[in-house]
Amino acid sequence: MLALLFPGQGAQSDGFLHRLPQHRAVTETLEEASQVLDTNVLTLDTPNALRSTIAVQVGLTVAGVAITRALADEQLTPEISAGLSVGAYTAAVSCGAIRFGDALRMVRKRAELMEAAYPSGYGLAAVSGLTEHQLETLAALQANAGNQRVYVGNVNAPRQIVMAGANGALDRFIERALAAGARKAIRLAVSVPSHCELLAHATDELIAYAQEVPFHTPQSTYIGNRGGRPLYTADAIRDDLATNMRYTVRWFDALTVMQEMGARVLIEAPPGQVLTDIVRENFPDTAALAASSFSFDRLVATARRRLEPD
Template sequence: MNKIALLFPGQGSQYIGMGKDFFENYNVSKEVFLEADESLDMDLSGLIFEGDKEELQKTENTQPAILTTSISILKALEKEDIGYEYTIGLSLGEYSALVASDVFKFKDAIKIVRQRGLFMEEAVPSNKGAMAAVLGLKLEKIDILIETCKDKGQISVANYNCPGQIVMTGEKAAIDKAVLVSKELGAKKAVLLDVSGPFHSSMLEDAGENLQKELLKYKVNTPKKKVVSNVDAKIVKDKDEIVDKLKKQVSNSVLFQQSIELLIEEGVDTFIEVGPGKSLTSFVKRTAKSIKKDIQIFNIENIDSFRKTIDKLKEGHK
C-alpha cells in the first residue's frame, strides 16, 4: 500500500487558463470555482480562465486563484478514492494543504488568502523589496552571502526549496548585491524573481500581525490529515498551533526541502503535486535523489496529467 502525500504549489505557478478543463469536465471542480466567485463577490473564474495576465499577477488575486485551482483539482482527485495521509504546501500552498486536511473550509480559506495577499502587498512599498533564486550554492556559504550583503539592507533566506536551490529575500539593494556575490561564492546561477515584494522576510512582520487578526475570525478545525508546517518542517500536532504558524510563515523561511526529508523519513513513497505548474515535483525529485531514496512523484494540473496519474496509481494497487 502506497503512503501518499499531496503537495500544493504557491505563488509563481499561476497562468491564464489554469483549471479550466476541470471546470468544464467535473461538477465537483466547477462548484469550487463558483463558490470562490460567490465568497469573494467577484468574477475570479473569469480572471483565471481568460483574464488579463497582469491582473492575475496581483498578489491579492494570485493567491485566491491558485488556491481555487488547486482545490478544484483536489475535489476531482478525491472522487477517485485515492487515500492520502499527508499534506504540504509551499508558502501560499500551505492553505490548500490545510483545506485538504479540513482545517479550514474552502469558503473561509479563499477570503483569508485574499486578505493575506492584500496585507503582503501593503506591507512594503513597491520596488523596496526583491527576491532572487540562487542555484548551486553550498549551504555553508549562505551565511557568508548574507554577511557580505547586509550592508545594503535586510537580507535572509525565503525558501529552502531543494538541494542546490534557495531563494533570497529582502531589500532590493541587498538582493541585487546578492545576485552578484553568490556567483563569486560559487553559485551556478542567480536570478531576480518577478515578484511584487520581499516575501518571507522580516519586512513582512506587520503583514503577519494583520493576518493573525484576520485568522482569528475563522473556525480552525483539528487536522484530519497530517499537515507539515512550512515554518518548522514538523507535523502539526494541535489545531491551536496553526494560527501562530501561519502568522510566522509570512515573514519566516519556508523549510520545504526539510519538510520533504521529514515525509520521506515518515515512509511516504508517493508524492502528488496538485495544482498549476510542476516546480514542486522537481524539488521533491532532487531532495529524494540527494538522500538516495526511491519515490514516485506525479503532478496533476490538467485532465491529461490527472488521468495518467490515476491510471498509474490504480495500476500500483493491483
C-alpha cells in the first residue's frame, strides 16, 4: 500500500520549486497555480520570498500537488495521504477532498492570518531526546517562573517534539531543555508560533472562511492532524484543515495508524526529508522515500519495486 506524506513549513529551501521534476504534470500544476493566485509561483522560492510565511506555505502546497500528479501519471496513486501542518492541505487535494485551486486560496488565507497575527518575534524550536510529558513539565516550570509560556506544537516522534512561542521564551526553553538532558534543541526556519493557543483568533477567522469552501467526500484515506486518525467525511476534513494551526499535530500517531492500515511504501513530497527520517528511525520495516533525494525516474522505479508483493 502506498502513502504520500507532505511536509510542513520548515522544509522549504532556496529554489525548491525550480528543482521539481521535469514532467508534464509538474509544468501544468505550476501554470495552474500561477493562474489561480495571479502570480508566477516560481518567484516564491527565492531567499527573499521565503522570508514570507505566505510564500512558503503556498510553495509547499504547489510542490506537493505537482509531485502527486506526476506520480499519478505513472500509475502511482496513494491509498493514504497525510500532511504535517500546511502539508495537510496537499493531502486533502491528494485524496480528493478539496480542489487544488480552493486549497491554494485557503492556504493563502491561512498564511495571511498567521503572518498578520504574529508578523515577528515568534517561532518554533525542535527538541530531541525528551518526551512530551517532560517538555510539558519544563514548559510549566518556565511559565511558573514568570516567563512567557511555550507550547507543544508537533509530536513528530516520541522524543522528537516541536515547541511554539515567543523568540525569547523559546531561547530560554532551549537552555532549559538541554540542561534537562535533551540531545538537541534548535530553532526552526518558521516565523510564526504554529499549533498552539496563540493562534486561536486566527483559527476562528479561518473556520468562518472555510464554511464557504466546497469540500468533498475523500476518494482515498486522509489522516488528520489533530487526532492522527483517518477522517472520512468532507466536514471532518474541513474542520481538520481550518483548525490545525491552533492544535498540536499528532504526527507520530498518524504514522502509527498508517502502519496499522498496511502502508508499506511512504513517499515524502519535495522538498522534505525530515518525515522520511522519522519513518526510517521508528518504522524500519517500512520503505520511506524522500522524493527530493531521487531523480523522478528512479523514484518511480524504486516505489514500483517496493510495492511488488513478496
